[in-house]
Amino acid sequence: MVLYIVVALLALAAVAFLLGRGRALAVVGGEVARLHSLPAQHGSYLALCAAGPALLALAAWAIFSPGVETSIIKSRFAADLAGLGVPQVEAFIRDAKAIAFGGLVGFTDATKEAAAAAYRSIHTTSVVLIGSFCAALAVAGFLYGYRRIAPAFRARHVVERVVRIVLIACSVVAILTTIGIVMSLILESLLFFAEVPFFKFLFGLHWSPQSAFTGAGAEAGAVNQDIFGAIPLFVGTLLITFIAMIVAAPIGLMSAIYLSDYASKSVRAVAKPVLEILAGIPTVVYGFFAALTVAPFFRGMGESLGLDVASESAIAAGVVMGIMIIPFVSSLSDDVINAVPQSLRDGSAGLGATKSETIRKVVLPAALPGIVSAMLLAVSRAIGETMIVVMAAGLAANLSINPLEAVTTITVQIATLLVGDQEFDSAKTRAAFALGLVLFCATLALNVIALRVVKKYREQYD
Structure with missing residues (x-):
């Protein structure tokens, strides 16, 4: 109605x-x-x-x-x-x-x-x-x-005034939404840190919030502070992201270089859309692919080499996640490489440089700000992915840097803690907000670093 x-x-x-x-x-x-x-x-x-x-x-x-x-x-x-x-x-x-x-x-x-x-x-x-x-x-x-x-x-004045008000309102909504997200994270995290010390959370080595009210002190309602150590989650997140970037960064960047400087128009017209189809595949499909195809493949390969590969492993999740974010790196890098002025290429060729030397010493440095942005977007996409990790790497918060073992990530644990009907007055659920705050701060730091790199090289090539 x-x-x-x-x-x-x-x-x-x-x-x-x-x-x-x-x-x-x-x-x-x-x-x-x-x-x-x-x-x-x-x-x-x-x-x-x-x-x-x-x-x-x-x-x-x-x-x-x-x-x-x-x-x-x-x-x-x-x-x-x-x-x-x-x-x-x-x-x-x-x-x-x-x-x-x-x-x-x-x-x-x-x-x-x-x-x-x-x-x-x-x-x-x-x-x-x-x-x-x-x-x-x-x-x-x-x-x-x-x-x-x-x-x-004067209808034009009225219409333009209304449009201006709508634009201002949209900007205010975006700003207030950001402030609301940050404040909700901070307030709930402060309540969590009132029960669990900050340093125990940030540097603890054991994560098991499901048992927050079991063991000694459970009858008195005390919180077991020793099971909220987030180091296994940080290590798992960084490990899977690192594996994903090892796959996505070189393949995506090399694909962008080939499509922008080496591929013919007919090849580019076919290859670029086909590559970008990967970006439109739902993440749950990638999760099925990782769980049913990639994970058994790595397990079988490990058995043939005498290695013990878990059914749910970081390498399976990382490789599939890297495949998923290749289009982000490739498409954005291709756009910024094509945006480099042709005069820089012509000047390098006029000085006797080959095409590969021009790309390595002129085009890529000039396009570095955009490439850094593409890599940052890919890292953010990898850090924020949940479904692939759930299906291919599991929920076990193991403290390990072995890519053959099962690990979990921050986003997976946030989803696990908040699934179903939950009361937001316990350390178990508030731990999700603390994890979100840490993730927010890490992403903010990455953005600051990227902006500094962009500013430095933009001044050299503008």
Whole structure:
């Protein structure tokens, strides 16, 4: 129903644009020079008047109505929910909503069915009310904007002002989102570090958060601080990323050099799209490929050489991850190499340098800022990958730099800690935020280093 309202408002905006443009031409008898603003700008103004307020009202409703509807359900069924904890109440509301919209739940009862019926009724009434309100706003806005169209009306100023406000709002949303992410990481991490000392977390050698409340002190509610050592996760992340970059960096960079300076147009037209197809393959497919093909291959090869290769190994995950990020390195490096001015190549050739010498001593140094950015993107992609590691390297937090053994990464553990219904008031779940904060700081440091490299070489070749 809400989708229909949005489509109707967008259709109204398109019709209003055409009518506004026609109205602007009609009031001056087709003499565009008599208009202060272009006919299209008058049409845009009328479209904004007709659909803008209604869309804003619909957005506000979409933000606040779920909370209001949930509050009404909780108040109506307060007696049935009395004595339940917060997770149980949230599960009850979630199941009621699922039943109301035809979803499946684990189990149901008369109370949930009644809550679902009440929620369905409240939601339907809410949708009807917001639809009627949006229709009234759209009609009123259309009539108001239509009457204001005149030769001297400054529609361009109004449209540009609205566009400027939208751009500022988008920038503010991006900034506030970043601040919100950072603050949530910091606040939850501080709560975690209040229970687990920072240095024990950062330099501990044992990671087993699933047993946080077992063993000595469990009955008293004490947290076992010795099982939150994140060194195995850091080592596993760096090991798999290192293996991935060993595969992706040389292959991707050499592919970019070949496609940009050696390949013919026909070869490039075929090879580049085929190479970039790798970027569109879902990571779960790479995970299947790693678990069913690459891992058995390395295990069989290791057995033939007398080596003990685990069924889930870092080398299998790293190699497949490297294959996955080859297009990131290749495509971006190819673009920056092609962006190097032809005059540098011609000057090097004029001095007697061969093509390979030109590439090594002129093109690659000039393109280094872009290549560094490509490598950084590849590293970030490798660090943030989860599915391949889960399926090919496992969940075991082993402290090892042996690529033939099973390891895990930070992102895999974050996903493991937060999967399912969790209460965010224990050291176990807050450990995920601490891991996220460390990962954020590491990525920030990589970006700072890359920016310094880019700035240094940009000054030499600009």
